[in-house]
Each structure stands twice: as structure tokens, then as C-alpha cells.
Amino acid sequence: MTETADAAGPPAYPMPRTCPFALPEQYARLREEEPLARVLLPTGREAWLATRYEDVRRLFTDANLSADRVHPGFPALLSGQQAIDRRGFLPWMDPPEHTTYRRMVISEFTVRKVETLRPAVTRTVQECLDRILAGPRTVDLVQELALPVPSLTICELLGVPYGDREVFQSRARLMTDRNTSGPDRLNSLVELRAYLHGLVLRRQAEPREDLLSRLAVRYREAGVEDAEHLTGMALLILVAGHETTANMIALGTAYLIEHPDLRDTLVKDPSLVPKAVEEMLRYFSISDHSTGRVALADIELGDTTIAAGEGVLLSNAAANRDARAFERPEEFDLSRESPSHVAFGYGIHQCLGQNLARLELDVVFTALLARLPDLRLAAPLAELPFKNDTIMYGLHELPVTW
Amino acid sequence: MSAPAVRRAVVDRDVCVGAGQCVLAAPDVFDQSDEDGLSYVLVDPLPEELTPSVRDAATRCPARAVQLEAGAGAGAETGAAAETGTGADPAADRQPTGPSPA
Numbered sequence: 001m002t003e004t005a006d007a008a009g010p011p012a013y014p015m016p017r018t019c020p021f022a023l024p025e026q027y028a029r030l031r032e033e034e035p036l037a038r039v040l041l042p043t044g045r046e047a048w049l050a051t052r053y054e055d056v057r058r059l060f061t062d063a064n065l066s067a068d069r070v071h072p073g074f075p076a077l078l079s080g081q082q083a084i085d086r087r088g089f090l091p092w093m094d095p096p097e098h099t100t101y102r103r104m105v106i107s108e109f110t111v112r113k114v115e116t117l118r119p120a121v122t123r124t125v126q127e128c129l130d131r132i133l134a135g136p137r138t139v140d141l142v143q144e145l146a147l148p149v150p151s152l153t154i155c156e157l158l159g160v161p162y163g164d165r166e167v168f169q170s171r172a173r174l175m176t177d178r179n180t181s182g183p184d185r186l187n188s189l190v191e192l193r194a195y196l197h198g199l200v201l202r203r204q205a206e207p208r209e210d211l212l213s214r215l216a217v218r219y220r221e222a223g224v225e226d227a228e229h230l231t232g233m234a235l236l237i238l239v240a241g242h243e244t245t246a247n248m249i250a251l252g253t254a255y256l257i258e259h260p261d262l263r264d265t266l267v268k269d270p271s272l273v274p275k276a277v278e279e280m281l282r283y284f285s286i287s288d289h290s291t292g293r294v295a296l297a298d299i300e301l302g303d304t305t306i307a308a309g310e311g312v313l314l315s316n317a318a319a320n321r322d323a324r325a326f327e328r329p330e331e332f333d334l335s336r337e338s339p340s341h342v343a344f345g346y347g348i349h350q351c352l353g354q355n356l357a358r359l360e361l362d363v364v365f366t367a368l369l370a371r372l373p374d375l376r377l378a379a380p381l382a383e384l385p386f387k388n389d390t391i392m393y394g395l396h397e398l399p400v401t402w
Numbered sequence: 403m404s405a406p407a408v409r410r411a412v413v414d415r416d417v418c419v420g421a422g423q424c425v426l427a428a429p430d431v432f433d434q435s436d437e438d439g440l441s442y443v444l445v446d447p448l449p450e451e452l453t454p455s456v457r458d459a460a461t462r463c464p465a466r467a468v469q470l471e472a473g474a475g476a477g478a479e480t481g482a483a484a485e486t487g488t489g490a491d492p493a494a495d496r497q498p499t500g501p502s503p504a
């Protein structure tokens with residue numbers, strides 16, 4: 001395939017992951033031979049693909065690269081994104097708009113604030129595990145643990161009342177299920193938006209002690225009386241924090257099951273779990289396809305010029321396995337010290353929810369290893385439905401037994 | 403790295419994006435305000451033993467908002483400089499808001 005690629009034009013992107021825990025095979029060659037390569041997108045357009053750690057970090061901080069999905073040069077992987085109501089969607093904004101709205105929410109995601117959610121996250125995780133242990137000895141861990149933990153955590157964070165959580169969760173679940181048809185998926189998104197819009201209106205009228213209420217007050221103080229915008233922000237927090245974390249839980253569990261030495265080490269010393277989580281983030285780099293940009297002016301990178309109007313894909317996955325930055329990058333290594341991986345991106349859009357994600361993953365793996373140390377796959381690894389067909393990498397299902 | 407000790411750390415609050423990397427890397431030096439979520443420095447000047455962790459914080463900071471001042475004689479360095487040890491990083495110049503002099 002690579003042989004004919006040159007004659008046939010640039011290689012197609014996204015590139016498939018052929019082994020569940022490895023990156024697309026082409027990345028290693030591109031990183032060495034063509035660190036800024038032309039690729040062909042599913043939309044028929046071409047874009048640049050950056051694969052080296054230093055280049056990717058540099059591009060992430062380049063103010064001449066825009067995250068605006070509406071820009072005609074944006075390297076979209078799906079068509080039709082331009083049509084989506086983008087109000088409130090931080091990752092699609094550029095400064096100064098981005099700065100204004102990110103600042104409205106930063107204080108909700110500080111290390112200290114996130115830590116206050118630990119008891120609630122722990123309760124959610126323990127309840128999921130109670131249910132799993134009380135039921136049949138084969139379950140789909142995606143449905144029973146990986147999806148409910150982040151969705152209930154986000155309910156807690158946003159201040160979704162207990163009575164409404166089932167409505168919220170069922171729609172969120174439909175949205176991520178591959179068996180949901182296109183129209184149904186859109187419909188569940190519309191219903192979730194409508195639900196959140198109602199909640200926003202209630203909190204605007206009668207603020208409480210929760211994120212949405214505080215945001216409503218901050219929006220008002222900033223002179224933005226736009227309930228749709230606030231709804232968009234709430235929806236973003238849900239969408240950005242739900243499937244991402246779920247995929248990490250599912251992949252991490254599968255990885256631990258397949259690597260008994262690592263699992264035993266963590267069972268013996270749970271204080272190493274945060275290190276394992278950090279390494280999982282680097283190793284899986286599930287959001288590899290979410291970090292596209294478009295050049296607003298010419299940008300020089302080495303001998304290459306990214307011309308104004310051209311799209312660039314910043315491969316955080318390729319960067320995270322660059323031997324220039326990580327010794328023996330293909331090894332899963334608990335003793336790794338810095339430099340920091342770019343699985344949460346870098347620059348002004350760096351993941352707002354990263355400390356919450358770390359907390360959730362820490363709590364989940366610690367509890368899972370304590371209560372189900374003998375977890376096994378209920379199907380061969382090679383037959384598991386890895387998400388090679390979605391933007392975000394992960395698992396559609398994870399059948400396990402014990 | 404045998405880089406000189408860092409005497410001061412400064413957070414440029416105009417460019418901080420509140421990701422808290424500095425707090426994770428050097429909890430004794432940085433904290434995020436409850437008010438606006440932006441980072442600020444807890445200790446000034448810095449005791450020498452904190453040099454490795456503030457360098458780590460400067461490298462991790464996604465907005466390159468953590469600036470370090472080395473011991474006598476050396477000028478201010480940004481996170482990028484601290485990381486590569488080679489001085490200026492072209493990307494640092496393209497920040498939407500340039501680093502303010504400490």
C-alpha cells in the first residue's frame with residue numbers, strides 16, 4: 001500500500017490501528033522520514049499531518065493556527081460539522097472569544113475543585129461494582145461501568161437533579177451506541193440539548209450551589225444573557241467528558257487484563273495507579289483525531305511551509321511515541337518521568353477536564369483491581385470490537401467474566 | 403540537567419489557561435485561585451530544592467505561562483527555554499499575549 005501511495009497521491013487519513021494497543025503502522029515511518037506529511041482526508045481534501053513531539057507541541061501553541069471548524073480550510077474528518085450550533089463549544093473557538101469563555105469555567109476545574117468530587121465519584125464507582133458483582137458473571141463492562149461513571153460524574157458536576165439522571169443517562173448512552181441509527185443519534189443529541197436548556201433556564205431563574213448556576217451568574221456579569229450559549233457549554237462538558245473517559249476505562253481494563261504483570265504490580269501497590277493512568281493516556285492517545293487546526297498565515301516548520309488556509313492535523317498519538325521525547329516509547333513503563341505527554345493536547349485548548357479524567361480513572365482502576373482482581377475477557381482480545389470506525393479510539397463493548 | 407537554580411517563578415496570568423499542570427508538577431510552589439482558577443505563585447524567592455519541580459511545571463504548562471528567573475546574572479526564561487535548554491523557542495513569540503516582563 002505504501003509503495004503505491006506516492007504514485008496515487010498522499011496516503012488516506014485517518015490511518016487504521018492494526019493492533020489494538022499499537023498506533024497506525026504508518027506513523028513510525030512518517031515521523032522519521034516525513035514529519036510533516038501530506039494526507040488525504042475522507043472529505044477529499046488534503047491536509048498536513050505532524051507526527052513529532054516537538055513539532056506538535058510547537059504547533060499547538062501557534063497563534064496562527066485556528067480551531068475554527070467553520071473555516072473552509074479546516075481539516076474536518078466528517079462533513080456537516082459546519083452546520084452544528086457551535087455556541088458554547090470552546091474547542092472550536094479562537095481567541096479572544098475562546099479566552100473569554102474558557103475563563104468563565106476554569107475555576108470549576110481546578111485541581112482542588114475536582115478533588116472535592118472524589119467522594120461522589122467513589123460512590124458512583126462502588127455502586128456500579130456492587131451491581132456488577134450481584135449480577136450474572138459475564139457483563140459488558142462498557143455498559144455497566146465505563147459509560148455510567150463519567151455520565152453520572154458529569155450529572156454531579158453540572159448539578160443534574162437525581163430524578164432526572166435516568167433521562168440524561170439514557171440519551172447519553174444512545175448517543176454513544178454504535179447500533180443507534182444516524183437520525184436517532186441526532187435526536188438524542190437534540191433531546192439532551194433540550195433537557196440541558198430547561199435546566200439552564202431553571203438555574204438562571206433560581207441559582208443554586210452548582211456549576212450551571214455559577215456559570216449563569218458569570219455569564220450575566222459578563223453581559224452575556226444567552227441561554228443557548230450556556231446550554232452549548234453544558235453540552236460540550238457532557239460530550240467532551242463522557243465517551244473520552246469511557247473509552248479510557250474500557251481500554252485500560254482490557255490492557256490490564258492482557259498484562260497480568262502490570263495488573264499484579266498495581267494490585268500489590270495501588271499507589272502506582274495514577275502513574276499507570278498517565279501512561280495509559282500517553283499509550284492509547286484516544287483523542288488523536290480531535291486536534292486539527294487551520295493556518296491563518298504561512299507557518300514555517302523546518303523546510304516546509306504550511307500555507308495560509310491549509311489544514312494541519314496534530315497527531316498527539318504519534319507525538320506521544322516519539323523516541324526523541326520518550327525513551328523506549330513502545331514500552332508501557334510505570335517508572336517514566338516527564339516529559340509530559342500530549343494526550344490532552346497542549347496550548348490554549350488543552351483539555352479543561354483533564355484533572356477530572358485523571359480522578360475518575362484513578363478511582364475506577366483502584367476499585368476495580370481491589371474488588372475484581374481476577375477479571376478476565378469473555379471473548380478473545382482479537383475479536384473485541386475496537387473503535388476503528390469512530391473519531392475517538394476505544395471499545396464498543398468489553399465482555400468480561402470472573 | 404545541570405541548569406542553574408531557579409530563584410523566582412512567575413505566572414503570566416494573561417496567558418494562563420488554568421489546566422493546573424503547574425499545580426500537579428510543583429504543588430508547593432503553585433496554586434490555582436478559587437476565584438478565577440488561574441495559577442499564582444506561593445513562594446518567593448524559591449528555595450533551591452524546588453528547582454527541579456518548577457522546571458517541570460514550566461515545561462508542562464500548555465500556555466507557557468510559567469516564567470523562571472535563574473540565579474544571579476541569568477535572565478528570565480520561559481517554559482520552552484527551560485525545557486530545551488537552548489533558549490528562544492519561535493513558538494513562544496507567537497503567543498496571543500506575549501509574556502509580560504516579570
Ligand code: HEM
Pocket residue numbers: 067090091092102154236237238240241242244245248286287290291292343344345346348349350351352353354356357
Ligand atoms: C481521558 C479522557 C479525556 C481525553 C483523552 C481528552 C482529550 C482532550 C483533548 C485532546 C482536547 C484538546 C482538543 C484540541 O486541542 O482541539 C480536549 C479538550 C477539552 N476537553 Fe477533554 N479529554 C478527556 C476528558 C475530558 C473530561 C472528563 C472533560 C470534562 C468534564 C473534558 C472537557 C474538555 C473541554 C471542555 C475541552 C475544550 C477546551 C478548550 O477548547 O479550551 N475532557 N480534551
Ligand code: SF4
Pocket residue numbers: 413417418419420421422423424425432434440441462463464465466467468
Ligand atoms: S500550567 Fe500554566 S496554564 Fe496551567 S494553571 Fe499552571 S500556569 Fe496556568
